[in-house]
Each structure stands twice: as C-alpha cells, then as structure tokens.
Amino acid sequence: MKAKNLFCNECKKKYPLKDFLTCECGGILEVEYNYTSENIKKLDKKSMWDYFNYLPIDNSKNIISLGEGLTPLIKLNNLSKKIEINELFVKNESCNPTASFKDRPVSTGISKAKELGKNKIITASSGNAAASVAAYSAKAGMLCKVVVPEKTPNEKLKQIKAYGAEIVRVKGDYSNSYDYAIKESEQNGFYNLTTTYLNPYSVEGDKTVAYELFEELGLPEYIFVPVGAGPLLHGILKGYKELMKLKKVHKLPKMVAVQPEKCAPIVEAFDKDKKSVKEWQHDPDTIASGINDPLRGYKNNGTLTLKSIYESNGYAIKLSDKKIIESVELLAQNEGIYAEPAGAVGIGATINMVRNNIINTDDKVVIMVTGHGLKNAGSLN
Numbered sequence: 001m002k003a004k005n006l007f008c009n010e011c012k013k014k015y016p017l018k019d020f021l022t023c024e025c026g027g028i029l030e031v032e033y034n035y036t037s038e039n040i041k042k043l044d045k046k047s048m049w050d051y052f053n054y055l056p057i058d059n060s061k062n063i064i065s066l067g068e069g070l071t072p073l074i075k076l077n078n079l080s081k082k083i084e085i086n087e088l089f090v091k092n093e094s095c096n097p098t099a100s101f102k103d104r105p106v107s108t109g110i111s112k113a114k115e116l117g118k119n120k121i122i123t124a125s126s127g128n129a130a131a132s133v134a135a136y137s138a139k140a141g142m143l144c145k146v147v148v149p150e151k152t153p154n155e156k157l158k159q160i161k162a163y164g165a166e167i168v169r170v171k172g173d174y175s176n177s178y179d180y181a182i183k184e185s186e187q188n189g190f191y192n193l194t195t196t197y198l199n200p201y202s203v204e205g206d207k208t209v210a211y212e213l214f215e216e217l218g219l220p221e222y223i224f225v226p227v228g229a230g231p232l233l234h235g236i237l238k239g240y241k242e243l244m245k246l247k248k249v250h251k252l253p254k255m256v257a258v259q260p261e262k263c264a265p266i267v268e269a270f271d272k273d274k275k276s277v278k279e280w281q282h283d284p285d286t287i288a289s290g291i292n293d294p295l296r297g298y299k300n301n302g303t304l305t306l307k308s309i310y311e312s313n314g315y316a317i318k319l320s321d322k323k324i325i326e327s328v329e330l331l332a333q334n335e336g337i338y339a340e341p342a343g344a345v346g347i348g349a350t351i352n353m354v355r356n357n358i359i360n361t362d363d364k365v366v367i368m369v370t371g372h373g374l375k376n377a378g379s380l381n
C-alpha cells in the first residue's frame with residue numbers, strides 16, 4: 001500500500017505529498033493511498049513502524065522513533081465483572097515513550113518533516129503533544145518551540161523543559177495557542193506539528209492503533225476515545241476503513257467520543273443531531289486537560305470528527321468532572337492502571353452506555369487510555 005497524494009475532505013482537491021497543511025478552501029487534508037491488498041508486513045516488532053508500508057514516509061532512513069506504539073491491550077477482568085461486559089479491554093497508550101498516545105502522530109509527523117528537509121519545529125499543545133514534540137525534536141536534533149495555554153499543569157511543563165524545548169505560555173485557552181503557532185510558523189519558517197488535524201501526516205500515526213487492534217482482537221463492537229478535536233478517533237476509524245478496503249474486515253467499529261461536560265462541543269452537536277459542530281462558548285474549565293479544546297477558529301475540526309462518529313454509527317458522551325475522577329479511581333483501584341483524567345474518561349462513558357442498555361454483555365469493547373496519571377497528578381489533590 002503506497003501513499004499517493006493528499007486530498008481535501010471538503011472540496012476533494014488533490015495535492016502532492018509535500019508540506020501543504022490546509023487546502024486553499026480551508027478544508028482539512030488527508031493522505032490517500034493505493035489500496036493494494038497485501039499482508040500486513042512486520043518489520044521489527046519494536047514500534048508502530050512495523051506498519052511502515054501503511055504510512056506516508058518514502059525512505060525508512062527518515063524515521064524518528066523512540067519505540068512508540070505496540071502498546072499493551074489489557075483485558076479488564078475485575079472491572080468487566082462490575083460493569084457486566086464479558087470482553088472489556090484497555091489499549092494502554094500511557095505506555096508510550098513520553099506517556100501519552102501523542103507519540104504516534106508526532107513520530108509520523110516529525111519523520112515526514114525530516115523527509116521534507118525541515119529542521120525547526122513548532123507545536124501548539126495543551127501539554128502532552130508538546131512533551132512529545134519536544135522529545136522527538138531532541139532525538140531528531142531539531143530546534144523546537146512549544147506553545148502552551150497559561151494554565152498547563154506543572155508536571156507537563158517540567159517534562160517539556162527537560163527535553164530542552166523553548167516554551168511559550170500564551171494567555172487564554174488552547175485555541176489561542178493554536179493561532180500563535182500558525183502565525184509563528186508562517187512568519188519564522190517553523191514546521192507546524194500541531195496534532196489537531198492541522199498536519200495531515202500526524203493523523204496517519206493515530207491510525208496505527210487500528211492496525212494493532214485488528215491484529216490483537218479483530219473487530220471490536222465499540223472503541224471509546226477521549227476527544228479534544230478528535231484526530232485520534234478519526235485516525236482509528238481511518239485505519240479500520242483502510243482495513244475494509246484491504247478486505248480484512250467487513251464492517252466498522254462504532255466509535256464513541258467522550259468529552260468533559262465543561263467542554264463538549266462535539267457531544268452538543270451529536271445530541272442535537274446537527275451536521276456540524278459549533279465553537280464552545282463557555283470557559284473550558286475542566287480537570288481533563290488534554291480534552292478541553294473549545295475549537296475556536298477551527299470548528300471544522302470538530303465537524304470532521306462528528307462525521308466519523310456518524311459514519312461508524314457511533315456515539316458522543318459527556319462526563320462531569322466528578323465522574324471523570326471516579327473513572328480514574330475505578331481504573332487504578334480495580335486494574336492497577338493509573339491514567340490522567342483525560343485518559344480515563346472511557347470508563348465512565350462505558351458505564352453510562354451499559355446502564356442505558358446500548359452496550360450488551362457480549363459486545364467487545366475497547367477503551368483507549370490516552371495518557372499517564374503522573375502527567376497531572378496535581379489536579380486530583
């Protein structure tokens with residue numbers, strides 16, 4: 001399977017595989033492949049780069065890897081009894097090199113940056129993507145600037161500093177950081193590795209989750225994903241859609257987006273049966289840093305995620321901060337998995353859907369745990 005071009009999700013215009021970030025119409029770009037049916041080739045079983053043949057890098061010499069992906073899939077034997085689901089799993093993304101799933105999109109994005117001859121990287125992030133970009137830039141020997149919202153937890157800032165990146169703290173929430181990074185990349189030649197949908201190559205890293213899940217357990221009925229703008233959810237579905245084109249699966253898993261009540265623009269649109277997502281007008285003041293993105297100035301990101309949810313016959317669920325803290329505790333106390341608040345929301349959402357009789361006892365359910373508890377332990381005190 002070979003990457004052939006970028007295409008625009010809105011106007012369908014095609015572009016070569018170069019450093020275009022958005023379509024001239026403002027639409028989101030995505031990588032398209034020649035979908036030739038072939039076996040999934042394993043390279044070294046050391047990272048998600050096992051799936052090199054399904055990723056948009058031409059020369060494997062350009063791969064910047066810290067051993068990301070191939071994360072553990074863990075059966076929740078204790079919680080599955082309590083929640084009354086027979087096959088309940090966690091894909092534990094906190095086992096990635098910088099302790100969140102962001103290492104997948106960042107490894108892909110920075111490898112493409114290297115292939116395109118870039119050496120200065122910028123990213124806007126609520127914390128985890130910044131830590132990841134800082135680490136991978138260090139490994140690649142590239143200059144790195146990260147733009148974070150003022151309120152970013154201290155532990156995350158310490159981690160970013162440790163990798164030697166320059167930190168710019170911007171007043172306001174994530175959307176302000178997002179704008180700042182775009183300006184800086186346009187004015188000063190930084191390559192923008194912001195892991196929303198802005199960089200079309202980074203979503204390709206997210207999709208490797210689908211390839212791994214497919215090999216580990218085939219086709220689950222439900223995949224629960226914590227969602228900010230939603231590229232992880234969209235990427236996992238893209239992976240399963242590719243597996244369908246390759247005739248490996250015959251249908252898609254139902255994708256469930258989970259957002260905090262205090263910042264739930266995608267859930268709001270879903271609940272009202274809307275075709276598009278609106279910007280979040282309230283203060284995104286939630287314990288779940290990492291999924292507190294109001295989408296101001298790029299609500300089309302939310303709309304693309306909403307489309308993926310509809311396309312998979314999925315759902316969008318919101319949780320109060322109280323339920324989010326409960327989710328962290330349930331996971332840690334029953335299964336020994338310590339997730340950060342944003343990373344644990346799938347637990348509470350699964351419980352909701354079982355109580356509402358949407359999920360049945362025999363449905364196979366995967367919960368994405370996206371980040372490690374040590375990332376912002378301070379928030380739980």
Ligand SMILES: *Cc1c(COP(=O)(O)O)cnc(C)c1O
Pocket residue numbers: 100102128129195196226227228229230231232233290291340342343370371372
């Ligand atoms: C970034 C992040 C998310 C949200 O992922 P998106 O695909 O960007 O919406 C969820 N959980 C954690 C821990 C994150 O860092």
Ligand SMILES: [Zn+2]
Pocket residue numbers: 008009010011012013023024025026027
């Ligand atoms: Zn377009």
